[in-house]
Amino acid sequence: MSAEQKPERKDCPKEIKRRDFLAGLGFGGLGILAAQSTVIGGAYIYPRGKALTSGAFQVGTPDQYPEGVTYVDGKRVFIVRDAEGLRAVSAVCTHLGCTVNWVADKGQYECPCHGSVFDAKTGDVSGGPAPRGLDFVSLALLEDGSLQVDPTVPVTRSQVLKA
Amino acid sequence: MSSLVSWVTRSEFWRSIFRHGLPDNPKDQSLVMTSHFLTHIHPVRVKKKALRFTYTYGLGGLSLASFLVLLVSGGLLMFYYVPSVDRAYSDMLTLMDDVAFGWYIRNMHRWAAHAMVALVFLHMIRVFLTGSYKGPRKFNWVIGVLLLVLTVLMSYTGYLLPWDQLAYWGVSVGTNLAAYVPGIGETVTVLLLGGRNIGQGALLRFYVLHVFMLPMVMAFFMAMHFYRIRKDGGISTPVDEHGGGQ
Numbered sequence: 001m002s003a004e005q006k007p008e009r010k011d012c013p014k015e016i017k018r019r020d021f022l023a024g025l026g027f028g029g030l031g032i033l034a035a036q037s038t039v040i041g042g043a044y045i046y047p048r049g050k051a052l053t054s055g056a057f058q059v060g061t062p063d064q065y066p067e068g069v070t071y072v073d074g075k076r077v078f079i080v081r082d083a084e085g086l087r088a089v090s091a092v093c094t095h096l097g098c099t100v101n102w103v104a105d106k107g108q109y110e111c112p113c114h115g116s117v118f119d120a121k122t123g124d125v126s127g128g129p130a131p132r133g134l135d136f137v138s139l140a141l142l143e144d145g146s147l148q149v150d151p152t153v154p155v156t157r158s159q160v161l162k163a
Numbered sequence: 164m165s166s167l168v169s170w171v172t173r174s175e176f177w178r179s180i181f182r183h184g185l186p187d188n189p190k191d192q193s194l195v196m197t198s199h200f201l202t203h204i205h206p207v208r209v210k211k212k213a214l215r216f217t218y219t220y221g222l223g224g225l226s227l228a229s230f231l232v233l234l235v236s237g238g239l240l241m242f243y244y245v246p247s248v249d250r251a252y253s254d255m256l257t258l259m260d261d262v263a264f265g266w267y268i269r270n271m272h273r274w275a276a277h278a279m280v281a282l283v284f285l286h287m288i289r290v291f292l293t294g295s296y297k298g299p300r301k302f303n304w305v306i307g308v309l310l311l312v313l314t315v316l317m318s319y320t321g322y323l324l325p326w327d328q329l330a331y332w333g334v335s336v337g338t339n340l341a342a343y344v345p346g347i348g349e350t351v352t353v354l355l356l357g358g359r360n361i362g363q364g365a366l367l368r369f370y371v372l373h374v375f376m377l378p379m380v381m382a383f384f385m386a387m388h389f390y391r392i393r394k395d396g397g398i399s400t401p402v403d404e405h406g407g408g409q
Contacts, residue, residue: 046350051358097339098332113336152359 055152056138061145062086062163069102069120077137077149078102078109082121085162088139088149089123095130109134122157204389206397213400218293222286227385229279236272237374244324246370248363251326276318283314295399303391306384313381320373323366334369335361 059072065079065086072079076099078089091099091109098113108126109118116128123134138153139161147163171177183194196202212218243262244254258265287307290296296304323334338361342352357364392398 046354047357047364051364052353055360095339096336098335 053152056148056150058142058146058148060147062141062147062161069104071102072149075149077151079139079147079149085160086139086147087157087160088137088151090135090137090151092135092151093130094125094132094134095128100134204393206393209397210400213398215401218401219289219398220285222282222289226279226282226286229275229282230381230385232275233272233279234378236268236275239268240272241374246324246366248326248366251324251366255325255327276321280314280318283311287311293399293401299395300391300399303388303395306388306391310381310384310388313377313384317373317377317381320369320377323361323369324373326366331361334365338365 057075059075059077059079064070065081067081069089070079070081071077071091076091078091080087080089089109093100093111093113093116095111095114095116098111100109100111100116100118103110107120109120109123110116111118111128111130114129116130117126118124118130118134119126123136125131125133135151135154136157136159138150138155140148140150141161141163142148147161172181182198184191186192186195196205240258243258243265245251255269258269260266290304290307296307319334319337323330338352338355341355342348344351353359355365355368356362357368
């Protein structure tokens, strides 16, 4: 563009060229589109609702569980009864997610994968690579008299079910 | 008969496909290379020492070959496999026991997968030892590293699909490892598994990644990888006695 075609405009403090304006509009639009796609795409593939929270299942009635530790087959949870009542302890190792075993002879939980050891009473780590103790999880008595465990809801050891 | 042949070879249709004469002279011989889709990836002239088999051992080409075997055998497996927790394991058993040559296709897929991981590693070692990662091929090395990561991810996502004990615990340990990444670990694990546990969500996500998402990304980067070989002046060549390799 030659100088004659472009008149000086001193009244306009900062002149934006048409080309720059349109380029800004175009690339700005693409930027918004990209940001929008990232947010929508990310939110779309992130699981929500039932996929994250509905982990509850029933494990029979309280009288099936004698004093001590009982493993619920295939459910990766222990039902523990002591003088205070019933608790549910997750059998998922806090290290890398293997299922821990209750070793009655030694009175402790042991992980077969990398040898983590957990205390029988508190679930605390007493050996191996696990970063924290076994989780106590929600245990409830339903109206029909059956027990319900929800491993997605962690509780503290002080929460005891008297049944 | 010969007039029929010449009628065919002189037709517009024929000449639209074969855009050069019989390659019995230098001009048509180079046209064969430059005008053909599959051979144009080679430069018109190739240095003799670049052809020495023991320089590359054809490892890149073998990686591509195993990828193609995986593509075809994987496509065939998809006819009999449903990624559902109720069916996946029994579908795998059906493939092995009942489907005609199902065991053959599945094992072909399995062994080609193992071979591909090994070949990609060996290819990378060859490129490293011959110094072929240096300029002007630096960017192609970067794409190569990406392709190695994608190859490992393909192996890992395919590992869950038989839905047996090995698969379950392998992926269980793997996703728990991912959870240790500071900050984003938990999110990545939930995203991968489609929940907090390995269940239907995880199987479906791994399946979609394995049969569609990752192969698509891989094909894109492979195309770029091959294009760059050509653009960077073909494969690197050994240094000669005058010190003139490239």
